[in-house]
Structures are given as structure tokens and as C-alpha cells.
Amino acid sequence: MTWIAKPRLHHPTLARNSLGYTRRDYEGKVSTLCAGCGHDSISAAIVQAFWLMDIAPHRVAKLSGIGCSSKTPDYFLGPAHGFNTVHGRMPSVLTGANLANRSLIYLGVSGDGDSASIGLGQFAHAIRRGVDMTYIVENNGVYGLTKGQFSATADPGSVSKKGVANTDGPLDLVGLALLLGASFVARGFAGDKAQLVPLVQAAISHKGSAIIDVISPCIAFNNHAGSTKSYDYVREHNEAVNQLDLVPSRNEITVDYAAGETVELAQHDGTFLRLHKLREDYDPHDRIGAMNYLHEHQARGEVVTGLLYVDPAAQDLHAGLETVETPLNLLSEAELCPGAAVLEHINSSLR
Amino acid sequence: MPVTDARTVPAAPLEAVNDFVVKFANVNGSGSASANELFARAILRMGVPVGPRNIFPSNIQGLPTWYEVRISGAGHLGRRGGVDLMVAMNPQTWDDDIAEVDVGGYLFYDSTRPLAATKMRSDITMIGMPLTEICNSTWADPRQRQLFKNILYVGALAALLRIDMGAIETLIAEQYKSKPRLLEPNVQALRMGYVYARDHLPAIGLSVRRSNAVGDRIFIDGNRAAALGCVYGGATVCAWYPITPSSSLAESFQNYCHKLRIDPASGRRRYAVVQAEDEIASIGIVAGAGWNGARAFTATSGPGISLMSEIIGLAYFAEIPMTIIDVQRGGPSTGMPTRTQQADLVACAYASHGDTRHVLLFPEDPHECFEFAASALDLADRLQTPVFVMSDLDIAMNQRLCAPLAWSETNRYDRGKVMSFEQLEAGTDFGRYKDVDGDGIPWRTLPGTHPTRGSYFTRGTSRDAYARYSERGRDYVDNMERLLRKFDTARSLVPPPVPNASHRPTTWGAIYFGSTAPAMREAVESLEQAGLAMDILRVRAFPFSGAVREFIESHGPVFVVEQNRDAQLRSLLVDDFGLDPARLVPILHFDGTPITARFIVGAVKAYAHEAGMPT
Numbered sequence: 001m002t003w004i005a006k007p008r009l010h011h012p013t014l015a016r017n018s019l020g021y022t023r024r025d026y027e028g029k030v031s032t033l034c035a036g037c038g039h040d041s042i043s044a045a046i047v048q049a050f051w052l053m054d055i056a057p058h059r060v061a062k063l064s065g066i067g068c069s070s071k072t073p074d075y076f077l078g079p080a081h082g083f084n085t086v087h088g089r090m091p092s093v094l095t096g097a098n099l100a101n102r103s104l105i106y107l108g109v110s111g112d113g114d115s116a117s118i119g120l121g122q123f124a125h126a127i128r129r130g131v132d133m134t135y136i137v138e139n140n141g142v143y144g145l146t147k148g149q150f151s152a153t154a155d156p157g158s159v160s161k162k163g164v165a166n167t168d169g170p171l172d173l174v175g176l177a178l179l180l181g182a183s184f185v186a187r188g189f190a191g192d193k194a195q196l197v198p199l200v201q202a203a204i205s206h207k208g209s210a211i212i213d214v215i216s217p218c219i220a221f222n223n224h225a226g227s228t229k230s231y232d233y234v235r236e237h238n239e240a241v242n243q244l245d246l247v248p249s250r251n252e253i254t255v256d257y258a259a260g261e262t263v264e265l266a267q268h269d270g271t272f273l274r275l276h277k278l279r280e281d282y283d284p285h286d287r288i289g290a291m292n293y294l295h296e297h298q299a300r301g302e303v304v305t306g307l308l309y310v311d312p313a314a315q316d317l318h319a320g321l322e323t324v325e326t327p328l329n330l331l332s333e334a335e336l337c338p339g340a341a342v343l344e345h346i347n348s349s350l351r
Numbered sequence: 352m353p354v355t356d357a358r359t360v361p362a363a364p365l366e367a368v369n370d371f372v373v374k375f376a377n378v379n380g381s382g383s384a385s386a387n388e389l390f391a392r393a394i395l396r397m398g399v400p401v402g403p404r405n406i407f408p409s410n411i412q413g414l415p416t417w418y419e420v421r422i423s424g425a426g427h428l429g430r431r432g433g434v435d436l437m438v439a440m441n442p443q444t445w446d447d448d449i450a451e452v453d454v455g456g457y458l459f460y461d462s463t464r465p466l467a468a469t470k471m472r473s474d475i476t477m478i479g480m481p482l483t484e485i486c487n488s489t490w491a492d493p494r495q496r497q498l499f500k501n502i503l504y505v506g507a508l509a510a511l512l513r514i515d516m517g518a519i520e521t522l523i524a525e526q527y528k529s530k531p532r533l534l535e536p537n538v539q540a541l542r543m544g545y546v547y548a549r550d551h552l553p554a555i556g557l558s559v560r561r562s563n564a565v566g567d568r569i570f571i572d573g574n575r576a577a578a579l580g581c582v583y584g585g586a587t588v589c590a591w592y593p594i595t596p597s598s599s600l601a602e603s604f605q606n607y608c609h610k611l612r613i614d615p616a617s618g619r620r621r622y623a624v625v626q627a628e629d630e631i632a633s634i635g636i637v638a639g640a641g642w643n644g645a646r647a648f649t650a651t652s653g654p655g656i657s658l659m660s661e662i663i664g665l666a667y668f669a670e671i672p673m674t675i676i677d678v679q680r681g682g683p684s685t686g687m688p689t690r691t692q693q694a695d696l697v698a699c700a701y702a703s704h705g706d707t708r709h710v711l712l713f714p715e716d717p718h719e720c721f722e723f724a725a726s727a728l729d730l731a732d733r734l735q736t737p738v739f740v741m742s743d744l745d746i747a748m749n750q751r752l753c754a755p756l757a758w759s760e761t762n763r764y765d766r767g768k769v770m771s772f773e774q775l776e777a778g779t780d781f782g783r784y785k786d787v788d789g790d791g792i793p794w795r796t797l798p799g800t801h802p803t804r805g806s807y808f809t810r811g812t813s814r815d816a817y818a819r820y821s822e823r824g825r826d827y828v829d830n831m832e833r834l835l836r837k838f839d840t841a842r843s844l845v846p847p848p849v850p851n852a853s854h855r856p857t858t859w860g861a862i863y864f865g866s867t868a869p870a871m872r873e874a875v876e877s878l879e880q881a882g883l884a885m886d887i888l889r890v891r892a893f894p895f896s897g898a899v900r901e902f903i904e905s906h907g908p909v910f911v912v913e914q915n916r917d918a919q920l921r922s923l924l925v926d927d928f929g930l931d932p933a934r935l936v937p938i939l940h941f942d943g944t945p946i947t948a949r950f951i952v953g954a955v956k957a958y959a960h961e962a963g964m965p966t
Contacts, residue, residue: 058806061643061798074808074820081798082808083642085635086665092590092632093662096639096647097798099588099623104643104799122635125628324619328587329644329797331621333764336585338611340758346579347755350569 018054026051028078032071038190038216038231039069039138043076045193046107046136049200050077053246055105061097062107065090065119068145069111069138069216077107088119091126091135095317098131101327102318105204106133113143116152116171123173127180127209132316134203134210137173138190140218141229148221159226172298174308177211178291183314184210185290187305189234190217195305198244202307205246205271208314215303228301239297241282241306247272266312284310362474365455366556369399369424371435373508376448377501378441380412386501387418388750389522390508394422395570395752396518398562402428402869404749404945409595409688415444424564428752429869432949436512436557438504445470457555459504459511478552480507485547489540499540506544513558516545569717569755573746574650576717576756577676578603580724581648582611585764586674588647590625590636592655595688596744597678600650601626630655634662634673641672642809644769644797646728648674653682653695656702663737664703665811667834670784670793672731672738672767675699676724679743681943690943691744693865694915699739700893700923706831710738710841711893715868716746718753719891723846725758732767734841735795743914745866745945768794775804783807783818784830791836838894845892848899851875857884860906861938861955862899864890864920867912867946874951881952883959885910893923900928903935910955912938914946 014022026047031040050057060080064070066087073082085093094108115123115137126135141154150158153173154166177185184206188196196214203210215234217223223230266272283289290309297304324331365371373390377383384405391403402421408414421431436457439448452458454474460466462479471477482503486496509516520538527534578600581589591601605624612621627633633649640647651659656677666673679695681687701707710730712723720742727738768788770781775796781804784793793816796805807818815821816829851872863871868889875885888902903909903924911921918937925932938954940946 056802058802059799063639079803079806081796081806083639083669084808084810084812085638086661086811089631089635089662092627092635093639093642095625095632096588096590096636096641096645097643098639099625099636100640100643100645100647101797101799121628122632125632129625318623321623321625322620323623324614324617324621328621328623328640331585331587333585335614335621336587336612337583337758337762337764340760342611343579343583343756343758347567347569350571351567 017051019056021051021057023047023051025079026057026077028073028075031075033068034220036219037068038140038214038218039072040075041190041193042136042138042196042214042216043072045196045200047076048193048197049204052197053201053204055204060105060107062109063090063094063097064109065111065114067111067114067143068218069109070114072138073107073109088114088117089122090114091119091122091131094133095126095129095131098133098317099323100329102132102323102325103327106131107204108133108135110135110137112137112139112141112151112153112173116173120152120171124176124180127177127182127211129317130183130208130315130320132207132209132318134200134206134212136200137211137213138216139173139213139229140216140222141227142218142222144218144221155228158228159224161221161224172294173211173213174304175291175294177213178287178294178309182211182309183208183311185309186210186212186307187303188212188214189238189303189305190214191231191235192238192305195240195243198246199307201246202244202310206310206314208311208316234303237302239302239304241279241293241304241308242284244307284308362455364457364476364556365435365453367435368558368560369422369562371422371557372431372433373420373422373436373438374434374448374451375418375420375438376441376444377416377418378443379408379410379414379416381501382498383416383440383501384418385526386505387420389519389526390505390514391420391750392522392570393509393514393519394420394559395565396522397515397559398565399424399559400426400428400564400752402430402752404430404745406944407689415441422559424562426564427869427873427948429871429873430945430947431873432947436555438508440504449475457557459508476553476555478511478555480504480547480552485543489543495536499536502537502540503544506541507548507552509541510545510548511552511555511557513560515561516541565752567755568752570750570752571717572599572748572750573714573717573720573742574600574678574748575603577650577720577724577740577742577747579607579756580721581674581728582607583721583758584646584725584728586646586648586728587622588636588640588645589622589649590627590633590647591649591651592627592630592633594630594652594655596680596748597650597652597655597676600676600678600747630658631662634659634675637673637675638662638666638671641666641731642669646672646674646732648676648724648728650676650678652678652680652688653698654685656695656698660702661704663709664705664707666737667703667707667709668705668811669809670735670795672735674724674727674731674738674740676740676742678747679741687943689744691866691945692914692941692943693741693743693867694917694919694941696741696893696915696919697917697922699741702737708838708894710734710736710838710845712738712740712846713864713891714740714742714746715865715889716751716753718756720746721756726846729765730841730844733765733792733844734837735767735792736837741865743866768792770794770796770800770805772801775801781805782816784814784833785816786833786836790840791833791838792840842894842896845894845896847896848891848902849889850898850902851887851889853879853884853886855879855884857886858906859883859885859908860902861885861887861910861912862890862902862920862924863887863912867914870946870948870951871912873948874955877948877952878955881956883955885955890920893927895924895927899924903928903930907934908936908958909934910936910938910958912946912951914940916941
């Protein structure tokens, strides 16, 4: 259960990152999700990504909405403040938190019900604003906590555990994010950690709204033969466009000279994204190309994964609002209050 | 030019100096607003208090709009009721406008086209001036003809009411300081109206005489004042969604911040304003910012409160500071967006599902809009809860003469119980929902404070005193009872009520709040002259202080005067003190216009009459 803390004893040989933290320092409480849930694999990928990136866990703020996915921030990054907000409203609460203190790293965790159904509006507008965050949608096509209803990402024809076929059209959050102008759009699969960990790392290092749609099979309600979000279906239909590495800037940059197959992208924070292109014809800088590619493969029933689009020069909401570098929550009274003399001047202009 | 048809009438024409009501009936979008404001400001510059009110439609152009100016040397700024001089510039509303004039009053109109005798009244003085004809023969441009017609009637009124032309011309000069090209034709139109009225129109019994009754008071609308209060109170995050009558508050905040909150070194902004996609996102942004330690607010109106309610409930339970300025309008649903009411009290006091109670502040005028907006930010941090400033359209969108905005250099922001890195490092026990000090207010930490101590997981669902997830009944009950203790603590922190005792001993009392204040004070004076003395108490916050209960217990009858149908303040009083509802006599005004002194006097006299008292 959630209130069970994991034992703090560390094995002395556990590897430490440059800050001296072990992976265990990035864990949270024991998960209360079903055994085998894809969401737990995503939590493990998040732990791994932050550990690898040498980010002190308490410098992260993790926010979520409501649902199985939104419970997970309690299961990783224990030393970080977390906020389990309201169904579908994580993006706005995260936006406010980000405005208050731009010096933290923001991780939003949501699900397909939370982001594609009740929260579609906030998903769209947070992307429009370019809120600097990593936004992970743990997408299983189903409402788990309320026991198996279809969500807005369920494919038509997919059959629920109770045998009901879905007749509504699906929303594809990756396609939408591309359309809405997100500066980082990726899709991962909970069952492919080798691809997912670098995607999360790249999203964290991205300045702007980084959207990762992670197909995460629901072991209880949506992992059966009729489902298009099951482990088996995704494994059989996964069309990965690239494999990613994140290269920290302090490491010596060794370029992989396999011509035409590797692209390096400099990020704002000095890191590099190294993309091993699995598809020769795929260019992650081409938003329109990404949309075409996505839709062509979707029509064939394939699930495209990998980093689909990135704008390494993206800017975030603070750039647009021209806010000061000092976090707003640290500004002093002297910096905020214009004082009595100014008010007297205002008073005299109103007579 | 046709001869004017001013006619004297049998009913004695009203006579008054510095004490009358002028109402302008116009067509929305015709440029009348700035001319009418010029009229009011000129009188103010003569040292005579005015209380102007826009009564406007939810429309950009074409529908009827009115501007009512209370001129009161005695300083009554509320609506009195009735009209002494109607400036009837809108044929659509002629029948209603002429009917509204008090017997013996005056009606000024455009006499270019002759009006049927059936459209006239014989018990008032009709003053016709061929405005359209004068304009058409003077200006060729249709827009100028329209705009200068407004200035023309201001000039004519200056002659009729003996308003100082110098004061008006000074105001025009100030207005067009940066556009000198427009100055001369405006002054020309003004003088043309003045000269015509002086030479052709009869003298009337109403006049303005220079006085010294304005003092150092300022003339400002409540939304601007509240916006400045948010600047002074240290708000750094504002998230909002456009809704009448609150939009100008957020826009003013942005304008003032642009002038007063720029970092001189970098030229960057010490604030963030987000016009969100809806009210749900607005309050979500405010909640996130408050959770993360920034002072944050939103401005909205009733429909916005409805949309925000779920997150307001979360903020109550998760104990997040937030300031919500509700500029009330007529409801329910979209109701009457451009009309005033005090009808969101219950919706705000108990916003959200589940057991919630919220702190409400009731400003009476722009001065208090400023003061309460700033103190709401302090209270929200101190109490770690949503705090509402309950403004309304009457205060918010009308310019009101009020005491100068005040800020003491000794004011210090109260950031409340925020545990620092040093406290955590020193090993201070941190229980996010633990009542350490007995006031029901727990300590909180901000994200990123300490590497290993003080982090917690914020939830809308159950937890224990250490923020650990818990569905145990005991933990839930303890927490909900602590929240009640916290609400009781608020009782002593909010602005206390303001009593105003009658000159004569009386058991009669009245409780009122917010924009009802000026009409209430005038009504009490008038009632006292009629032999009905009454003590009054202006409530300034919910929860109510003990002084409110004492007032109720020591008076009978106790009237509760408010601008809604369901006696919402009365409900809060009954609920907060467990009173017998029969102790409180409701006086309710809710037609969308601001309450008048005459309405209150009438209601009290009717009660006295029923009680068999001579009135």
C-alpha cells in the first residue's frame, strides 16, 4: 500500500551518480498498482533517467491529475514535492507552479483519460504556451480505477474486457501535440525501457513542453486479444523511427560516423541528443513530415515510437512572459511593493 | 432653427443646489460615455461630490445605456432613487425615461424633430434643444456630428446648471494633452452648446455651486483599485479569463505591473499574467503558484466561480493560499452580466463539494478594494486557504469618490508558516497537516527547499497529519476538525465590522455590507429625521466576529440589507451563529440596479407601519 515506505538500507556496492546519489534515492513509496502494470515500468524509467542525469531529486516538482497513472508520482522521487491535483487539470496547476519558481524541473504525469478526455483542453493550452515541462501520458486506452471503461484514445473496434466493442474514434495525442506546436513530441512503450529512458532524459533536458505518449498496457482491463494497447499488440506493431542517447555536455563527444544514420542535436542545457536513425527516411526536425509519417503508419495499424519531432531552439513560457531570472516566489517585498510615495503620486493623479 | 418649446408647468419646478440627480439616456457606442464622465468630473472639480453610475447593456453598439449622476453636497454617493433632470438622448427608451422623472423635474431633449404632444408630460419642464440640427449645420463628417452632439449637450447643461466652464475646459485640455488637434473642436462644440442654452433656454431650478466638500478624496473605480492592491500586496502571478465585470481588474494589474514591476537592471518582469483558456485553468494556475510559494490571484465573476469550484475545494483541503476576487453580477447562469448584485455569497462561502468554508471579505468602495485585495494575499498565506474579495459591478466598474489609497511603509507581508531550510536542517519536526500551535494552521514547506527533509505529497484525498495517505476515519475527522479550528482563527484575523450608532438610543438595528454602504448611510439619516432611529453595523468579512453576534443580540428588529433574492448574508449569519432566522428581517433589492436610499427607507417604513408604529 502507498503508506509503506521502502527500507532505506542501501547495498554498499550500488552505483552512485556524480552527486553521490544511488538509484534508490530516486525511488518513492511501494506502488499500489496491479502487478505487471505498464505504469510501474514507466516509473522505473523515470527513476533511471533522473539518476543518470545527475539531477538532485528534491529539485524536481512532480504533478499529476487523477487516475492510475496519476498515483504514480508517489512511487518515484521521494525527496521531491508532489501534487496529485484534480482530474484533467494537472497542466494548469503545473503551469502555475512553474511560473512561481522557474528554477525547478517540472514533471507532469497523466493518463489517457486525464489528458485526452476530461483534460484535453488543458493538454492543448499548456502546449500552446510552451510550459517548460516533461509531460508523460501513460496511455492504456482504458479507465483502470473505475474498472475498464473506454477512454478517448481507445481504437474503434477494440473490445473491452466485458466484450463491448468501442465505436468512437480515437484521439491520438502524438498527432495532436504535433498539430498544436509542441516543441518535443515522442512516443514510447512501457515494455521498451531501452528506448524509453533516453526519451525521458531528452524530454527533461528540453526547454519547452516535451510530450511523451507512452503506451502502457493495463494488465487488468486492457491486455487481452481484442485490445490495441496490449503488450502483444504493441510489440507486434511497434514501428520505431530512432533510438536515442542523451550525451551530457561534460562527456567527451564522440561522434558515431555511421553516415546518414546518426544525428546530433545540441540542447539548451548543453547536452546533446544523439539519434540513431532506424528509418533512413525519418527527419525529426520536420513537423509536417512527422505528421505525414505518423498518419501513414497509423493507417497500416502500426504504432510509431521514438522521438518524432524536436525543436532544439524552442523557448518556454517564461521567455514569452519576459519574467525575471529570479524565481517569482523568491522576490522580496522591496522588489514587489512600489511603496507609499508612489501610491501618493497615483492618488494625486486621481483627483 | 425651430423655436424651442420649453414650457413652464403647473407643478412647482424642483429647486435644489448641489443636491439632485441627473440621468443621461444614450445609445451604446455613440461616444456618450466620455462626455457624460466629463460632466461628472467637472462638478467634482468644483468641490461638489458626485456619485456616477453606468447602467449599461451587454452590447458593444446600439442598445440603450444610461449614466446616472448623483450630485450631493452632503456627500451621499449611493443612489438616491428618482431623477430630477433627464437628458433623454435615446428615442428607443423615451417612454420609460420621461416616466422616470420626478414630478416638478426636468427633461432635456433633442428637439430637431417635433414630438407629438402625447409624448410629453405636463408636470415636468420640457427643455428642447435642436442638437442634431446644430451639429448637421456645423460639421460635415457624420462621426463628428455624432460625437460633438454629446459635447454640445454638456455645454448646454453647463449653462443650465451653472457649471464652471473653466473646469470643463481644463478637463478637456487634460484629456487631449497628447492630441492637441482634437482639443480645439471639442472646446468649440462645448462653447457652442453653452452659448445656445444661455441665449435660448429657460433658467431652471437646479444648480451647482462651488464648494469644498470633496477634500483629498480620489475618484477611481474598484477594479483599478483592487488591481493596485494586488500590486502592493505582492501578487506575482495572475491568471484570469475575460468575464464582465471583472476583466478590467486583470488588465489594470497588467498595466500597473508594466509601470511598477520591471526589474531595472534586466528590464524583465517581476510578475506573470496569463490569460487562460477558461476559469478552470485560471484557478489551476493560481493553485499551482500558491502551492509553490508565489502570491497568486484571479479575478472573475459568478459563472467563473462555478467553474472554479472543484479546484477551490482542493485548495481548501490541500491548504493552498489563493486569492479570488469575485466581481459579482446578476445571476444565475449568465444572468445579467452588466448589472450588479451581491448574489455569490453562498456560492463562494461554501464553494466546492464536501464540507468547505471559505473566508470572504466585503469591500464597500474602491478604497477598501485596494486594502482588501492586499490583505487577502496576506490572509491567504497566513491561513493557507482560498480567500475571496467580494466586489460587485457597482463598486468595480463605476468611478467612486473615496478616501485616498493608503499604504504604510511599516507594512510587512505576512508569508505565514513556511518552514525554511534552516528549520528543517535543525531537525524541526515537520507534519504538513499537524496543528503545532493550536490555531489550526499547520506548517508548510515549498518544493525544492531541502534535499532530504520536508518533502510531502499533496493530495485532495485523505491523509494523516504527516501527509501520509490514509483512509482511516479518525485521521479524516481530526483533519476536518482542525480545518474548522483554522476557520475560527480566521475570525480574529479578518477586518472587523464597522458600527455606526444612532444619535438617539434605539433597539432597531441594521446589518449591511459592500456596495450597499452609501445608500444605507443616507437611508439611516433620512429615517432618523422621520423619527426612526437605527444603529447600523457594516460587516466586512465572513467568518463573522463576535461583535456581529453581540449587535444582533442587543437589537430587535435587526434588518439585513442586501442585494440578492435569497437573503444570502442572512443565511450565513444564521449558519455561523446558529441563530433563529426570525431574528433577522431581510431587506432585499435585486433588480440589477444598485440599491437606493429611498428603497431602504421605504422597506423600513413599511415594516414600522406593519408593526403599528407611526411613520
